[in-house]
Amino acid sequence: MMKDLAITLLGIIGKHLGERGVIKADEMPAAIRKLEAAVQDAKKVHPAEATVHPGKDDEREEEPLHLGQRAYPFLDMLRESVKEGADVMWGV
Template sequence: MFTRVIEKEPIMLITFQSTASPDVVMLRDLAQYLLGLVGKRLGERGVIRRDELPGAIGRLEAAISEDVTAQAALEALHRSPGNQRESNHGLSQRAWPFLDMMREARKSDADIIWGL
C-alpha cells in the first residue's frame, strides 16, 4: 500500500502598517489582489506613499462599486421563490479594513508599508 503525502503551502500573511491606524493583516492572495487594484505589486517590501493614496483610494472604491453592482445583478438573475442564496462575502467586506487604513493614512498624511 502506498501513502501519498501532500505538502501544503504555508499560509502567508501580509501585515500592512501605518502610523495613522492599527495594523491590517490579511492573507497573501487577498493582499496581492487588493494591491493590484490600487496599482501596486506585492513584493517582499513595499509602500504606498502618501501622495499615491488619493488615486489608490479612488481605484479601490471604484472596484468595490463595480463589484457591488455585479453582485446585485447576479442575485437578481438567481432570485426566484424558494431559491435562497447564502450571503456572498464581496469585495467591500474583504477590502474594508485596507480601505479604512488608506483613508486614515490620507487624513494623517502618512505612508502605508508592508513586508513579508
Template sequence: MLITFQSKAAPDVTMLKDLAGYLLGLVGKRLDVRGVITREQLPGAIERLEAAIVDDKNTEEGSAPLHHTTHANAYEHRAGLSQRAYPFLDMLRQARDQEADVIWGL
C-alpha cells in the same frame, strides 16, 4: 502566508497573501518583499479601490437571481470585495487624512 500592512495613522491590518496581492493590484501596486503606498499615491489608490468595490457590488447585484436556490428560498452569499477590502480601505483613508504612508513586508 500572512501580510501585514502598517501605518503610523492606523492599526496594523493583516490578511492572507492572496487577498493582499489582489488588493494591491487593484490600487496599482505589486506584492513584493517590501512595499509602500506613499501619501502622494493614497488619493489615487483609494479612488481605484472604491471604484473596484462599486463594480463588484454591481456585478453581485446583477447576478443575485442566478444564485437563488429554491431550497428554503435562500440566497448563496459570498463575502464581497467591500467586506474583504474594508480594513485595508479604512487604513488607506486614515493614512491619507493624517498624511502618512502605508508600508508592508513579507
C-alpha cells in the same frame, strides 16, 4: 487566503505584493478612488466576481466574503494615512 486578498487589493491600486512595498501619501487619494470604484463595480456589474471565496484550508461552510467586506479595512487604513500624511509600508 490572506495572500490572495493582498494580491487582489494591491493589484486594484496598481501595486504588487513583494517582500517590501510602499504606498506613498501622495498616492493615497488615487488608491482610495480605485478601490472604491472596484467595490462598486463588483457589486453591480459582476456579482460573482465581487466574492472572495474562503481558501481550501477553511473547512467551514459560510457565505462567501464580498470584495467590499475585505476592502473596507484596507480603505480605512488608507484614509487614516491620508489624515496623518503617512505612507503605508509593508515588509520593513
